[in-house]
Amino acid sequence: MSTFAVTNPNTGRTEETFDSVTEEQIPALIDAADQAYQSWKATPVEKRAAVLSAAAELFDSRAEELAAIIGSEMGKPHKQGVTEVKKVAFTFRWFAENGPGYLEPTKLPEAEGAEETYVKHDPIGVLLGIMPWNFPYNQIARFAVPNLLVGNAVMMKQAAICPRSSQAFQDILEEAGLPEGVYTNLYLNSSDAEKVLQDFRVKGVSLTGSEAAGASVASLAAKYLKKSVLELGGNDPAVVLDTDDIDELAKTLVTLRTANAGQVCTSPKRLIVVEDLYEDFVAAAKSAVEAVKVGPADDPDTDMGPLSSEDARDEVVERIEQAVKDGATLHTGGQKLDRDGWFMSPALLTDIDLDSDLGRNELFGPAVMVFKAKDEDDALRIANSTQYGLMASVWTQDRERGRNFAEQIEAGMTFVNTHMDSSPEFPFGGVNNSGYGRENAEWALREFTNERLVRIAKHPTES
Secondary structure: OOEEEEEEOOOOEEEEEEEOOOHHHHHHHHHHHHHHHHHHOOOOHHHHHHHHHHHHHHHHHOHHHHHHHHHHHHOOOHHHHHHHHHHHHHHHHHHHHHHHHHOOOEEOOOOOOOOEEEEEEEEOOEEEEEOOOOOOOHHHHHHHHHHHHHOOEEEEEOOOOOHHHHHHHHHHHHHOOOOOOOEEEOOOOHHHHHHHHOOOOEEEEEEEOOHHHHHHHHHHHHHOOOEEEEEOOOOOEEEEOOOOOHHHHHHHHHHHHHHHHHOOOOOOOEEEEEHHHHHHHHHHHHHHHHOOOEOOOOOOOOOEOOOOOHHHHHHHHHHHHHHHHOOOEEEEOOOEOOOOOOOEOOEEEEOOOOOOHHHHOOOOOOEEEEEEEOOHHHHHHHHOOOOOOOEEEEEOOOHHHHHHHHOOOOOOEEEEOOOOOOOOOOOEOOOHHHEEOOEOHHHHHHHOEEEEEEEEOOOOOOO
């Protein structure tokens, strides 16, 4: 039987294994989830919100403990792990406080033939979540929290390297008062996802992951007529148009790119700098990259921990080496580090061909890649030279200039003077090969609902 396992990326040692559910066990797990759903959907939304509020308090109070878990699972530096847990607590709290209002029926203007017309936002049933390891708690929360408030039940397949954190998420929900079965942590092999989705009682699926995983799940969703939401990769641009402090801006963008060892879908993977700032920016970025402190997750001074696995680290290093062979310039870093665990030095690359691997495809690791643009128009051309469309940013002291530029970038999320922002207050999602559908805010509350139309007309005998 295949297993989920904690292989500590700080040491390279396997600490604990967990048995996957068997194919024969899946029907009973869906039975339990569906039975729990029948009761949960009838629970008043105020009581559902109270469970979310209680969970928020538990996440807040256990931030240190929960951060240590993911530090040992996927290598997140402790201070970044604490920030993630606090963000999850905020997500629970925001939906508890604001979500019920968005779930009130939407009244429509008078329509001919009826005295009253409105739309109810009803739950639809059991949902399957398939989430990645890079933000073990937050990825789950973005999908699960709004859907639990809606009244859906969730079966969650977390990444195989994060079995402790995924179970901790369920344990906290149940301690907060969530009835057993409404949320199920599922040690499910990817090959068994179809067994879940083919069940009529499972009404939808949300996946965050690679393009290949998204295409596979989308095909299953289509085959079984299930609603789906996909949040896939990105090769996100951060465009530098002007600044009065190039050293500080370079440091900011390098910090964003190397956070979580560059393993972030929305990381600014392509830094596009106009020609008159380019040379100074590259020099400042080199200094910033070389100042990044690489170390174990539990060291409070660590800026960048290990990558999530040996394969992940080796792939990033190999692709950087290949980029150099193809003509890119490596200014610093990009090497495996001679220590236990899956560590590497962050890299700075320039002269990358837009049609090459790193010019076209996502690199999920700590490589700062700088592209030169002749001018603003050329910067926009480069920014839009991608099959992805997740997040993008533009950096300028002229906010109106930034707004005009940002609105021309083809992406689901465009920012001015910030990047890698996400919050329950505003929607999250992409276009093109970055997926479809939205998480967070009111949009998340409508993705997996029955938008039930109700029209009430006079009886034919009424005058």
